[in-house]
Amino acid sequence: MTALTGTRRLVRLVLRRDRIRLGIWVLGTPLLGYALAGSVAGIYPDEAARQGYAATSASSLVARAFNGPIAGTDLGAVVVAETYVTLALIVALLSTFAVTRHTRQNEETGRAELLGASVVGRYAPLTAALLVVVAANVLAAALLMLALAAAGLPLAGSVAAAGAVGGVGVAFTGVASVTAQLSVTSRGANALAAAVVGLSFVLRAAGDVLGDTSADGTRVQSAWPSWLSPLGWGNQVRAFGGERWWVLALPVVLLLAGVALAYALAERRDQGAGLVVPRPRPATGASWLLSPAGLAWRMQRGTLLGWAVGVAVLGLSMGVAGDEFNAMIDENPAAAEAINAMGGGSNLVDAYLAAMLGLFALTIGAYVVQALLRVRGDEADGVLEAALATAVSRTRWLGTQVLAATLGAVALLLLAGLTTGLGYGLVTGDPLGQAIELGGAALLRLPALLVVAGVVTALFGLVPRWSVVLSWTALLVFLLLGQLGAVLDLPQAALNLSPYTHVPSVPAVDPVVLPLVVLAGVAAALLATGVAAFRHRDVPS
Amino acid sequence: MPVISIDNLVKTFGAVRALDGLDLRVEAGEVHGFLGPNGSGKSTTIRILLGLLRRDSGEARVLGADPWRDAVRLHRRLAYVPGDVSLWPNLSGGEAIDLLGELRGGLDRQSRDELLQRFDLDPTRACRTYSKGNRQKVAIVAAFSSTVELYVLDEPTSGLDPLMEAVFQDEVRRIKQAGATVLLSSHVLAEVEALCDRVSIIREGRTVESGTLAELRHLTRTTVIVETARPVTGLDALPGVHDVRQVDGRTHLEVDPAHFDELLGQLIRFGVRALTSTPPTLEQLFLRHYGDGNATTAQPQSTEAQRTGAR
Numbered sequence A: 001m002t003a004l005t006g007t008r009r010l011v012r013l014v015l016r017r018d019r020i021r022l023g024i025w026v027l028g029t030p031l032l033g034y035a036l037a038g039s040v041a042g043i044y045p046d047e048a049a050r051q052g053y054a055a056t057s058a059s060s061l062v063a064r065a066f067n068g069p070i071a072g073t074d075l076g077a078v079v080v081a082e083t084y085v086t087l088a089l090i091v092a093l094l095s096t097f098a099v100t101r102h103t104r105q106n107e108e109t110g111r112a113e114l115l116g117a118s119v120v121g122r123y124a125p126l127t128a129a130l131l132v133v134v135a136a137n138v139l140a141a142a143l144l145m146l147a148l149a150a151a152g153l154p155l156a157g158s159v160a161a162a163g164a165v166g167g168v169g170v171a172f173t174g175v176a177s178v179t180a181q182l183s184v185t186s187r188g189a190n191a192l193a194a195a196v197v198g199l200s201f202v203l204r205a206a207g208d209v210l211g212d213t214s215a216d217g218t219r220v221q222s223a224w225p226s227w228l229s230p231l232g233w234g235n236q237v238r239a240f241g242g243e244r245w246w247v248l249a250l251p252v253v254l255l256l257a258g259v260a261l262a263y264a265l266a267e268r269r270d271q272g273a274g275l276v277v278p279r280p281r282p283a284t285g286a287s288w289l290l291s292p293a294g295l296a297w298r299m300q301r302g303t304l305l306g307w308a309v310g311v312a313v314l315g316l317s318m319g320v321a322g323d324e325f326n327a328m329i330d331e332n333p334a335a336a337e338a339i340n341a342m343g344g345g346s347n348l349v350d351a352y353l354a355a356m357l358g359l360f361a362l363t364i365g366a367y368v369v370q371a372l373l374r375v376r377g378d379e380a381d382g383v384l385e386a387a388l389a390t391a392v393s394r395t396r397w398l399g400t401q402v403l404a405a406t407l408g409a410v411a412l413l414l415l416a417g418l419t420t421g422l423g424y425g426l427v428t429g430d431p432l433g434q435a436i437e438l439g440g441a442a443l444l445r446l447p448a449l450l451v452v453a454g455v456v457t458a459l460f461g462l463v464p465r466w467s468v469v470l471s472w473t474a475l476l477v478f479l480l481l482g483q484l485g486a487v488l489d490l491p492q493a494a495l496n497l498s499p500y501t502h503v504p505s506v507p508a509v510d511p512v513v514l515p516l517v518v519l520a521g522v523a524a525a526l527l528a529t530g531v532a533a534f535r536h537r538d539v540p541s
Numbered sequence B: 001m002p003v004i005s006i007d008n009l010v011k012t013f014g015a016v017r018a019l020d021g022l023d024l025r026v027e028a029g030e031v032h033g034f035l036g037p038n039g040s041g042k043s044t045t046i047r048i049l050l051g052l053l054r055r056d057s058g059e060a061r062v063l064g065a066d067p068w069r070d071a072v073r074l075h076r077r078l079a080y081v082p083g084d085v086s087l088w089p090n091l092s093g094g095e096a097i098d099l100l101g102e103l104r105g106g107l108d109r110q111s112r113d114e115l116l117q118r119f120d121l122d123p124t125r126a127c128r129t130y131s132k133g134n135r136q137k138v139a140i141v142a143a144f145s146s147t148v149e150l151y152v153l154d155e156p157t158s159g160l161d162p163l164m165e166a167v168f169q170d171e172v173r174r175i176k177q178a179g180a181t182v183l184l185s186s187h188v189l190a191e192v193e194a195l196c197d198r199v200s201i202i203r204e205g206r207t208v209e210s211g212t213l214a215e216l217r218h219l220t221r222t223t224v225i226v227e228t229a230r231p232v233t234g235l236d237a238l239p240g241v242h243d244v245r246q247v248d249g250r251t252h253l254e255v256d257p258a259h260f261d262e263l264l265g266q267l268i269r270f271g272v273r274a275l276t277s278t279p280p281t282l283e284q285l286f287l288r289h290y291g292d293g294n295a296t297t298a299q300p301q302s303t304e305a306q307r308t309g310a311r
């Protein structure tokens, strides 16, 4: 078939370009799984402990929303509940980015034109990307299966759990191959696919929250919305809880459907084009646009709007869910104890709300990284050169970008706090008061985000070529330290590396000023370093 | 005071020595051609003049100021057109022009609109959708609609059609009339011949020649074809005469302009019937410089080989 000519060469090209990324992915996921399984086994060593965990997980709507439906009291089931959602999200995003990188990004940058003019079939670039990404998922799943089995879990369940995680990657490979056909930019393609990931999360959470609890109270039967979500399928495999093997076929079906649709779209569209027809644009620049700040706003506003919608929806639902704690405190003192330990305060609801705000702060960190890395994108594209050849100083240019990202982060944090408070207030009374209180509490997380901005800026100034990879790595490390540090029982010194460790967990505890001041100082030092380094280096470099 | 003065400029990228003691002088009010083979360091020099790259050693002054330290102040007084224009993909061409102009400190709306018309550019299209030539036009319009003292143009017309090339040349003449100075890096020799008062040729990061085109011609050998009554002898012994060949009963040779007199004195003794003397074409001139860097000892037969090597 001539449409596939050249696929083999392109596969080699993809492997050559991504050998390090793929290596980290394929080895990192199983290692993480192994470490997590080991420490969960340490925390819940006997049947009684696991019984308590399962009962809590089944009765808590929050646990259902974030950890999925618990599938029994087996150690494996506990491991899956503690780790599946995190691993699945990571794998879904990795697969998405990888597919986009080797399809739409090549078209956007014009590289595909050289390839397309050589002996390469129309489907070859997409096919090569799919082959590599699916192979990476299969390989990572196989190693994860070995890792789980090596951690002492039953073989059948290990196969099912690893298959569930790999299946998520395979499913989103199919999704990304379609979104790569739709958007003209790789940023847009990734954003579309990430929106599907987000929707899948919400559908799964809704289905799991609405599901039924079994008679013994240690299992949850998800409702139908979970079945609409590729993230939910992994739970429906029910690893370690009476495996349903046929569910593993669903991701493959989605992949095949996605690929068929992508091929059909690729056949009908021009190279480099999307599905949106170009329309006339303004002939002159509006006066607000004509400054570094105006440009930064213009470049950020779409992204920021998308984030705002996501944050608001999530905030409202988290807030509304908060009320269940009031009911739970009466019903289940053990669960209360567990969540209390997590949030670190005396009031259970406050602990929960504080944990949610912490999660928001981490997520909004991704916005900060994404927004600031635009400068590096501009540098690599050659646009920065044109901008800096005008009468704008480097300090002003970079400072404006940092300021824009910071203002965006402030807006998103505030929105997260306001909507969470509003949601909680709507079910408990006093929506306005709660919104104001949580809005303020959310803003206290800002210093941690300033440190994130500082890290990205310093990397951009000092090691521009590595700034993209290292910035995301830093955020991922902060995420892992925050989310899994306790499960992995890491030493405090390691946890202290993350700025998020140091923000007081308001409203669970009283605000303390000193750590915030120190964080702000660290952020200022990092920002100053980044700006100074940027002023003294070559552009582009 | 020269508008641009560069002395012994050195810039390395790791192991690559992009500039290796480059000298350049551009006087106020002139259009200065900046020529050299691919990879010889033209864009690197220009980026140093714009304060984008830092020099390793040597001196560089633009409009009397240090291009690195005084970058912002200088950029108000100059405009830049890169050879490979990248733009914000989601801005329209008109927005990009206005933005670049405003960042430089303001542009003249009337000449902006006139230039758009003259260059036949539709400002309502997203930059992403422009062709190569149209992207180039965006940068040219943005630069020429500001009134500044110095225009730095790095292969500004790459990708322009002949009609637009003519419009471009008119615009350069217009800004020159207005008293501006232009540094023009280009591979289009016709453009250089039409516009430039003086040229500098660089090779491997070093200046090999600088002067007016007439001066450069003078430094390069002239081709002479002569028909004589009796076979010419003794030419090889003459100074400045090279590459003597007999073709169809005529003598072909190359001579350094400085030694024309000696050559004629010798030829006259053999009964000259016909004589043509052709100064080098611009292309030959540059190919010799590009090819091996030493104009006076170049081997003309190797021109073809050099052409493939230099391109």
Ligand SMILES: Nc1ncnc2c1ncn2[C@@H]1O[C@H](COP(=O)(O)OP(=O)(O)OP(=O)(O)O)[C@@H](O)[C@H]1O
Binding pocket: A540, A541, B013, B016, B017, B018, B036, B037, B038, B039, B040, B041, B042, B043, B044, B045
């Ligand atoms: N950022 C960089 N890193 C490494 N090497 C570089 C870099 N920029 C330029 N060079 C090298 O410096 C040399 C000069 O490049 P430059 O772009 O100045 O050439 P040029 O004269 O503009 O060529 P052209 O006519 O092709 O535009 C080349 O050998 C090039 O490979």
Ligand SMILES: [Mg+2]
Binding pocket: B042, B043, B044, B083, B154
């Ligand atoms: Mg160049």
